[in-house]
Amino acid sequence: MSGTRIEVAGASAYVGTGSGKPEPDAPCVAFVHGAGMDHTVWALPARHFARKGLRVLAPDLPGHGRSTGPARSTIPAMADWLADVFDAAGVEQAAVVGHSMGSLVAWQFAQGHADRCRALALLGTSMPMPVTDMLLNAAKDNHHAAFDMANAWSHSPGGSLGANDNPGVWMLGAGERLLERSGPGVFHADLAACNAFNADEADGAVTCPALVIAGDEDRMTPARAGLDVASHLAGAKVVRLAGCGHAMLSERPNEILDALIDVVTER
Amino acid sequence: MADPEHRGPRPTGFDTLTLHAGQRPDAATGARATPIYQSASFVFPDTDFAVGLFNIERAGHVYSRLSNPTNAVLEERISALEGGVGAIATASGQAAMHLAVATLASAGDHIVASRSLYGGTHNLLEYTLPRFGIETTFVDPRSPNDFAAAIRDSTKLLFGEILGNPGLEVLDIPRVAEVAHAAGLPLMVDATFATPWLAKPLDFGTDIVVHSATKFLSGHGIVIGGLLVDGGTFDWEASGRFPTLTEPYVGFHDLVFAEEFGPQAFITRARKEGMRDFGACMAPTTAFHILQGLETLPLRMAKHVENTRRVVAFLDAHDAVASVSYPELPGHPDHELAGKLLPKGAGAVFSFELEGGREAGRVFIESLSLFSHLANVGDAKSLVIHPASTTHHRMDTQALAAAGIGEGLVRLSIGLEDPRDLIDDLGRALRRASRA
Numbered sequence: 120m121s122g123t124r125i126e127v128a129g130a131s132a133y134v135g136t137g138s139g140k141p142e143p144d145a146p147c148v149a150f151v152h153g154a155g156m157d158h159t160v161w162a163l164p165a166r167h168f169a170r171k172g173l174r175v176l177a178p179d180l181p182g183h184g185r186s187t188g189p190a191r192s193t194i195p196a197m198a199d200w201l202a203d204v205f206d207a208a209g210v211e212q213a214a215v216v217g218h219s220m221g222s223l224v225a226w227q228f229a230q231g232h233a234d235r236c237r238a239l240a241l242l243g244t245s246m247p248m249p250v251t252d253m254l255l256n257a258a259k260d261n262h263h264a265a266f267d268m269a270n271a272w273s274h275s276p277g278g279s280l281g282a283n284d285n286p287g288v289w290m291l292g293a294g295e296r297l298l299e300r301s302g303p304g305v306f307h308a309d310l311a312a313c314n315a316f317n318a319d320e321a322d323g324a325v326t327c328p329a330l331v332i333a334g335d336e337d338r339m340t341p342a343r344a345g346l347d348v349a350s351h352l353a354g355a356k357v358v359r360l361a362g363c364g365h366a367m368l369s370e371r372p373n374e375i376l377d378a379l380i381d382v383v384t385e386r
Numbered sequence: 387m388a389d390p391e392h393r394g395p396r397p398t399g400f401d402t403l404t405l406h407a408g409q410r411p412d413a414a415t416g417a418r419a420t421p422i423y424q425s426a427s428f429v430f431p432d433t434d435f436a437v438g439l440f441n442i443e444r445a446g447h448v449y450s451r452l453s454n455p456t457n458a459v460l461e462e463r464i465s466a467l468e469g470g471v472g473a474i475a476t477a478s479g480q481a482a483m484h485l486a487v488a489t490l491a492s493a494g495d496h497i498v499a500s501r502s503l504y505g506g507t508h509n510l511l512e513y514t515l516p517r518f519g520i521e522t523t524f525v526d527p528r529s530p531n532d533f534a535a536a537i538r539d540s541t542k543l544l545f546g547e548i549l550g551n552p553g554l555e556v557l558d559i560p561r562v563a564e565v566a567h568a569a570g571l572p573l574m575v576d577a578t579f580a581t582p583w584l585a586k587p588l589d590f591g592t593d594i595v596v597h598s599a600t601k602f603l604s605g606h607g608i609v610i611g612g613l614l615v616d617g618g619t620f621d622w623e624a625s626g627r628f629p630t631l632t633e634p635y636v637g638f639h640d641l642v643f644a645e646e647f648g649p650q651a652f653i654t655r656a657r658k659e660g661m662r663d664f665g666a667c668m669a670p671t672t673a674f675h676i677l678q679g680l681e682t683l684p685l686r687m688a689k690h691v692e693n694t695r696r697v698v699a700f701l702d703a704h705d706a707v708a709s710v711s712y713p714e715l716p717g718h719p720d721h722e723l724a725g726k727l728l729p730k731g732a733g734a735v736f737s738f739e740l741e742g743g744r745e746a747g748r749v750f751i752e753s754l755s756l757f758s759h760l761a762n763v764g765d766a767k768s769l770v771i772h773p774a775s776t777t778h779h780r781m782d783t784q785a786l787a788a789a790g791i792g793e794g795l796v797r798l799s800i801g802l803e804d805p806r807d808l809i810d811d812l813g814r815a816l817r818r819a820s821r822a
Contacts, residue, residue, distance in 0.1 A: 121645035138641055159648035166646075167443035184648075257392040267394025279398060281408040281462040284445035286453035287657065288472040288650060289407075289465030296471050296618035296649035372445045376438075 122158070122177075122185075125207045130188030132204060135161065135177035139169025146237075147210045148383045150177040151201065151228075153219030153243075154309030155269065155301040157184025160218065163372050164379055171384070176213065178204050180224075182305045190308040194220075194316045198227035205235060214238035214383045218368060219340065220313050223248060226348075230323035238382045239352075240330040242375065243337055243365045245344035246351075250314040258307035265306060266298040275336035275364030283370055290369040329355040330382040332375065334363035356382065400467065400583065401684050408462025409677075422674045423455040442641075442658070452661050456670035460677050464603070464613045467582040467680075468595050471618030472653040474661065475611060475673055479578060479598025480506050481666035482612030486574055486594055488664060489656040490628060491542040493519025498536040498543070500527035500557060502550030502790070504598075505777065507576065511545075528719065530561040537569050542627065544571055548587055548727070549579035549713075552737045552773070552797045553790055556713050556720035556727060563591025570625035578602070578764070579733045583687040590727060593620040594652065601764025602734070604679035605686050609672045614656060618649035631655055686766070689802050691731030696805040697798070700812065701738050706746075706820040708739040708794065734801075735763045740794035742822055747772040747794050750819035756803060756811040768801035768808055 122135040135150075135158035148168050150161040158165070158177040169175045180197060182190035191197045201224060205213065212235050217225030222244035229236040257265035270291060271279065283290050298306065329352040333345030342359060349355040358378040363371050398407075409420050428447040430436035438444035447453050461473040476482040491497065499511055501524035511522035525532035527546050537544075544566040546557040559575060566573040572593035577585065581602045587595050597603055599611040622631040622644045631651045634640035638658060643651040661667060679686075695714065702710045713724035713732040724732045740746045750772070751759050757770040761777065771777065774786060774793045783793060800808065 121642040135645070138639060138646065157648065159646065159650075162646050163443045163445065166441055167438060170437070170441055170443065185645075253392075257394075260392065262392040264392035264394040267397075271395040271397070277410060280403075280406045280410065281466060282410045282459070283462075286445070286447060286455075286458040287461035287465070287474055287653065289462050289470060292465055292469060292471040292618060293650055300649065376444070 125204070127203045127207050128181075128188065128200060130181060131186065132181070132207070133158070133179045133185030134204065134208065135159070135165055135175065135179075137165030137167070137169030137175040137177065139173070139175050141169070141172060141174040145172055145174045147174040147176060147213035149201065149205070149213040149215045150175070151215065151217040151221030151224045152180065152183070153221050154313060155183075155266070155298045155306040157297065157300070159184070159297065160368050164216075164376050167376055168383060173383070174210065176204060176208060176210065182302060182308070184300075190305045191312070192308050193312050194223045194227050195231070197224040197312070198231055201228050202232055202235065211235065212237050214240070216240040216242070216379060216383065217244075218242040219244070219365065220248070220309050223313065223316050226318070226325065227321060229325045229327060230321050233323060233326050236327050238328045238385055239325060240332070240379055240382050241345070241348060242332045243334060243340045243345070243367055244331060244348050245340035246316070246318040246348050248313040248316055248340065250310045255307065255310055255314060258310050261303050261307070266295055270294045270298060272338045273364060273366040275334065275362055275370060277336070277362055278364045278366065278370045284373055285369070290366060294366055294369065325352055328382055328385060330358065330378065331355055332358045332360065332367065332378050334360045334365060334367050334370070336362055337365045337367075339365035403463065403466045404680050404683050407466035408459040420456060420459045420674060420677050422670050424670055426450050450670065451665045451667045452657065454667075454670050454673070457668055457673040460613070460673040460680075463677065463680055464582075464597070465615055468615045469586055469588045469617070470595065470615040471649050473613055473615040474653060474657055475599075475613055475668040477612065477666040477668055478610045479576075479596065479600060479612035480510065482596045482614040483507055483510060483576070485614055485656050485660045485664065485666065486596060487515065487520065487543065489652060489660050490572075490630060491520050492630070494540055495520050495542045496538050496540040497522040497545060498533050498541055499524055500546035500550060500555070501525060502527045502553055502555045503547055504551045504576070504578075527555045527557050530558055530565050533562055534565045534569070537571065541569070541571060543574055545574045545576075547576040547579065548585060549733050549735070551579070552795070554711055554713055554718070554720075554732065554736055556723045556732070558723055559587055559590035559592055559727060567591070570627055572620040579735055580728060581683060581687055583683050584691075584730050584733060585728050588617040588619065593617045599676045600762070602687065602690070603683065604676040605683070605764065605766055606675075606679060607762055607765035607767065609675045611668050611672045611676055614653070616650065616653035616656075620652070622651055635659070686802060687731075690734035690800060693802065693805045693808065694731070694734040694736065694800040697800055697808055697812065698736065700809045704816055706741050706816040708741050710736065710738040712736040735797065735799045737795050737797040739792045740796060740819055742794060742819060744774045744793040746819040746822045747796060748775045749822040750796060750815045751775065753815035753818040754811055756807060757798070763799035765799065766802045768803060769799040771797050773797065
């Protein structure tokens with residue numbers, strides 16, 4: 120099976136597993152997707168780490184993909200929900216990987232549940248993570264232009280013409296279809312949560328090994344913002360991808376996986 | 387309510403996509419044109435990467451039956467032009483059709499198809515697929531209700547051509563898509579005659595598009611190829627009718643494609659199973675030729691349509707012509723629908739009925755000089771065929787009528803020549819045919 124369902128906070132959560140069949144004591148890696156997305160963005164790395172014997176948790180956040188329940192309205196609430204997923208799945212600790220909004224959730228989880236996060240990887244990140252009124256307002260109205268904006272700005276200028284390594288996949292089409300699957304209000308809830316996120320309100324500390332991956336042509340979370348986040352994480356490793364946009368899992372799937380392997384499998 | 391003031395960024399223009407989608411200058415050599423990667427296989431950097439490629443955790447190429455870098459450019463480009471999530475280049479249009487059916491249907495399943503289809507597709511559905519347990523009910527392409535009435539519990543697909551062959555019936559895609567989706571089924575459309583320059587079926591509710599790229603997409607009559615495009619719009623899980631996409635596939639370690647790949651489920655299964663097992667792949671040199679054709683698609687299609695309108699007007703006014711079937715003519719049954727779905731033109735293939743029947747048709751064909759008498763359409767050169775004396779010569783008058791083909795029916799594919807020369811050629815042949 121490609122995933123499993125667990126009961127979390129009174130709702131059904133779908134958790135992608137990368138089709139893995141891990142041993143009961145296998146180390147775990149958790150993936151947290153971005154705004155309006157679902158676990159399918161992690162298909163390739165999830166399958167890799169599952170094959171390597173890791174236990175993979177790639178949940179659809181509440182209201183996203185196959186998970187039921189209302190979309191959470193703040194990043195801390197999403198991080199608390201992730202902790203609930205760990206509890207429900209019987210997972211004590213994991214390497215936590217997040218992309219975009221998911222990077223905020225992963226960071227929030229890492230500083231609030233330091234003992235449960237053995238490594239942290241932040242892809243396409245920025246703190247704060249401001250969202251333009253134009254995008255927020257369109258998303259609030261559930262207008263398709265919100266998907267068009269987010270999808271277009273998520274790709275580098277070169278990426279907007281395709282030519283990714285995944286044969287035959289048109290990235291812009293795939294990204295747009297995934298956003299279109301998000302339910303009414305969900306994308307806006309996510310964007311509003313990103314916009315309102317304030318790292319200064321967190322009072323914990325990230326103590327685990329960390330990795331930041333930044334795309335040099337990221338128009339949603341500029342590389343300089345990612346580097347700034349890394350500068351506040353002691354000993355964080357930084358991987359910069361030249362010519363890469365925010366949709367880095369589509370634009371550079373192999374380089375992303377290469378970058379993740381060390382931090383995720385580090386014991 | 388949606389605020390009409392919301393505006394997304396302007397998408398990359400169609401003409402730009404025909405030239406650039408899916409390709410950047412070659413990283414190794416700087417080659418601006420798409421290189422022809424004439425290689426059966428691709429070297430693995432290491433064993434773990436190799437396993438990763440086979441296990442769909444790495445992106446890249448293994449073996450050219452499954453994927454090839456040149457083909458991948460074409461696949462991305464047609465996806466971009468149609469507005470899909472991905473595509474697969476196949477050995478022919480027939481191979482694309484078969485790949486789609488084989489990905490969705492199994493023995494005991496059923497298809498509802500327009501009865502106005504290319505002969506090769508009709509043969510596949512009517513005679514060959516039943517040997518493998520897949521039946522098709524053919525219905526009037528002008529009746530969405532007939533599509534609905536033919537749906538069974540075992541139906542997996544509704545199918546039609548955006549412009550029927552040879553009668554140019556225009557498929558009412560929005561209404562047929564509504565019928566399909568109401569029944570939890572996808573609509574697949576063959577858009578060969580239109581190309582995405584004239585119409586994008588996905589915009590009207592189609593879920594899967596197939597092309598014979600042999601025709602206008604390549605445009606020069608030099609290759610055989612097909613394309614299968616996944617719109618990524620259909621919700622396979624919500625339908626509950628598609629175990630090949632929603633249940634564990636033992637042939638790939640219990641992978642559930644819809645769960646793992648979401649909107650890319652169909653095209654991923656088609657590649658990972660259909661290309662792996664049936665293997666009807668496109669040669670990379672063929673992909674290169676089709677890419678060359680696509681670069682001028684907007685220019686060519688505009689000229690094809692412009693020339694066709696001139697020729698249609700000439701024939702429609704000619705005494706030796708009994709009737710002309712072209713959707714832009716006011717008398718065509720689908721005139722209004724064509725204006726809605728195909729506002730830039732109804733293509734460059736059409737048929738007309740000669741006065742004088744089968745013998746007049748034979749004389750007409752043999753009197754043409756510029757038009758080439760052959761079995762193809764969509765060439766830069768103008769083409770002609772007379773079904774009653776060629777492809778359907780074994781049929782008597784009654785059988786022809788049952789197939790909707792008159793004895794004097796002639797099908798033209800209008801090329802890019804000076805339209806005055808085409809009209810002169812047709813005029814000479816019509817004069818001789820009228821004396822037959």
